[in-house]
Amino acid sequence: MSADHGSSVKAIKYAFFANLGIAITKGFAAVYTNSGSMLAEAIHSVADATNQVLLFIGLKQSAKPPTDEYPLGFGKATYFWSFVVALLLFSMGGLFSIYEGWHKLRVPEPLNQAWIALTVLGIAIVLESASLIGCLREIRKVRRGRPFRDWLEHTRNAELVVVLGEDIAAEIGLVLAFAFVAAADWTGDTRWDAAGSIAIGVVLIVVAFFIGLRIKGLLVGRSAEPELERRLDELIAEDDAIEEVFNTITMQFGPQIMLAAKIRMKPGLSIDDAVERINRLERQIKERYPEIGWCFVEPDTAD
Numbered sequence: 001m002s003a004d005h006g007s008s009v010k011a012i013k014y015a016f017f018a019n020l021g022i023a024i025t026k027g028f029a030a031v032y033t034n035s036g037s038m039l040a041e042a043i044h045s046v047a048d049a050t051n052q053v054l055l056f057i058g059l060k061q062s063a064k065p066p067t068d069e070y071p072l073g074f075g076k077a078t079y080f081w082s083f084v085v086a087l088l089l090f091s092m093g094g095l096f097s098i099y100e101g102w103h104k105l106r107v108p109e110p111l112n113q114a115w116i117a118l119t120v121l122g123i124a125i126v127l128e129s130a131s132l133i134g135c136l137r138e139i140r141k142v143r144r145g146r147p148f149r150d151w152l153e154h155t156r157n158a159e160l161v162v163v164l165g166e167d168i169a170a171e172i173g174l175v176l177a178f179a180f181v182a183a184a185d186w187t188g189d190t191r192w193d194a195a196g197s198i199a200i201g202v203v204l205i206v207v208a209f210f211i212g213l214r215i216k217g218l219l220v221g222r223s224a225e226p227e228l229e230r231r232l233d234e235l236i237a238e239d240d241a242i243e244e245v246f247n248t249i250t251m252q253f254g255p256q257i258m259l260a261a262k263i264r265m266k267p268g269l270s271i272d273d274a275v276e277r278i279n280r281l282e283r284q285i286k287e288r289y290p291e292i293g294w295c296f297v298e299p300d301t302a303d
């Protein structure tokens with residue numbers, strides 16, 4: 001198991017257990033207090049817990065070995081399930097929350113003991129903060145000293161991006177729910193509670209779009225991270241049997257990467273020598289960068 005894979009599993013577990021417990025508590029509180037914001041948050045937590053299961057399924061499927069029908073393996077399965085998560089966050093979380101808020105605006109219902117909802121929301125904020133901290137801890141392991149913004153912009157780790165997005169959306173949603181339920185209780189106007197449900201829905205839709213856009217590139221076919229590409233180019237160019245590197249192409253397949261390089265060998269090498277040097281280079285690349293699952297070096301005289 002790679003370090004990135006292990007960090008993804010841990011982040012998913014943090015989020016799943018936090019969301020499962022929070023969803024059950026929010027559900028009871030929503031029914032008892034009759035709060036639309038609380039119901040929106042309960043549905044959000046159910047969606048998040050479901051999403052963690054889907055992400056875990058994606059990780060398991062991506063680890064399956066290649067077959068004759070799928071010679072490059074199942075690495076992209078994790079991208080598919082991550083995209084499904086974005087769709088669920090948009091529909092089950094965002095659209096339902098907006099609908100619930102719109103319904104409460106049209107048919108206002110009084111809150112019942114709002115302090116229960118506020119207590120549950122306060123506890124949920126603490127638990128979600130723990131989940132977010134756990135996710136950030138795992139991200140810190142895989143970004144290896146890189147600035148956070150740079151990692152977020154270039155990472156190919158779909159699971160950590162999804163979990164991070166969900167945790168941030170959950171934290172913002174809980175704070176909004178707490179504020180709007182408190183406003184409804186303080187003013188006696190339950191339209192504040194309805195507005196809170198709509199605001200939560202908008203946050204979820206925005207996060208779902210962000211996640212969907214990030215995953216789309218990986219589904220279509222994205223290269224390895226720029227820093228890794230640079231290091232691979234340098235490693236190939238350093239080989240004393242290579243006169244020129246015409247170009248290199250990388251493609252991300254879940255935790256593994258395919259590398260193809262076209263090179264000009266130095267004149268005077270026999271075919272046997274050239275083949276041996278290329279095989280040695282391919283072994284060196286895979287030993288130094290275990291994430292390279294497939295390596296194809298093609299000698300040529302022109303690009």
